[in-house]
Amino acid sequence: MTVTCNGRPAQVGDLLPALVNYGHFTSLQVRGYAVQGLDLHLARLSQATRELFGSTLDAAQVQVWMAQALQQAGQGDASLRVTVYSRHFDFRDPLAPVPVDVLVAVSAPVTLVAPKRVRSVIWQRELPQIKHVGTFGLFAQRRAALAEGFDDALFVNAAGEISEGTTWNLALHDGQQLIWPQAPALRGTAEALLQAHWPGPQVVRPVALAELGGMHAALACNASGIWALEAIDAHPLAGSAELAVQGRAVLAGVPWQALS
Template identity: 50%
Template sequence: MTRAFFNGQPAAAAELQPLALANYGHFTSMQVRARAVRGLDLHLQRLKAGTRELFDSPLEEARIRIAILAALDADGVDDASVRVTVFSRAFDYTRPDAVVPVDVLVSLTAPREADPKPAWVKTYPFQRPLPQLKHVGTFPLFQSRRQARRDGFDDALFVDPKGRISEGSVWNIGFWDGTQVIWPQAEALRGTEERLLQLGLAEIGVTQRHTPVEARALGGLRAAFAANATGIWPIAGIDDLALRPDPALMERLAAARATQPWQPLGPG
């Protein structure tokens, strides 16, 4: 069950109405363990940059940390799946250019870990608007995932107008050609987990390359994987192309992930 906290206090329905009606804001999702987060600095950067872009307002790092800790305190937990959403009750769609103060909504659910089961995905044409922002316009993501499951697949993978693979519904994708990790080069939301993996792979000496990957030209790639804040999991196939999961690759990715420290939300 989701528990929501508005500016550090249990959220009331009236306080959430502006977000529900205007659907204007941005967010980040993270896994908290022992009140620490892998890649916390990346999540904080995302929230501060998104707030500047959408509201022309500052968002102090301390305010974000305090809001998350207050929610954990109120719920009496140290481990959780946490979503931090930034919006504004003062936002007026008739004057969207007005500078307005922002509100911070923290939502808690049970801790999650990625399902290690290999996923078979289906491609759909879609280009995320404003891919530099993790905004609340998630309708096409979930609808595509729903359609993929109705079509007998596990999830949706997006391709841009040029046929290049960009990202999954709520995850990033990477490939393995036998010697190096290939990150598809296309407009996409660059996830915090993707960045942590890149840092970790560099640390353990795995070669990486960014290059366009066409959905119809995957023959030279031996394996693929997905990643988001819950973890990593193998991709078993894309459309009608089977990709054999590579245990050695998954071990490398797990080792890379393990190099990235858990950063505390509060003072030690």
């Protein structure tokens, strides 16, 4: 893995302020120096910067740094994590205006396709609309699910409504249409691209966990891929493999946006 800060190789002094654990990020896959939904990733970073720091992010400059990081690493195919934080942020005075900094980490490309069995858990991320760096709870819930023999965890809010997975969104199918859960969650780029290009009927609405009996398929998605949810708790979803194949076919038709 290589890491740059504001377009230059990151030094220890650049990384230490990240230990404050206040910032946000986006993760994306690059193929041939291009990205699907690049505009969505940059919009996510810009919106979260306004919300967490009250400042404006130069998205065009961030895109340049992303391309430079890939070139410096010599990787046209890669996984990128772009993190926005501030070396000058002081948790004792969080309203003080500060310039933001951008870390770009380049690592090997990833494609997720293996089906999973997940268990539901009543849990809600803090500020779910922001992809913030406070990921402790997500990974703790995934670890707990693995310890119980599942592959991952699916979050359900206090009202019993399905929201999202630990690091992914999901859609269910009732045999008539694709259904996207509406409960507060981090709205992903893959989710947005699938919604924009899905050829069949679909709806966004609250989905109660108790409705699983009427569902026959579910897919999970994030920037790293689309995979089938074979079962949620003890409820099998026999049509999930076929639904995931359809989802991957839809995403394969989405244009890639060049970084440079």
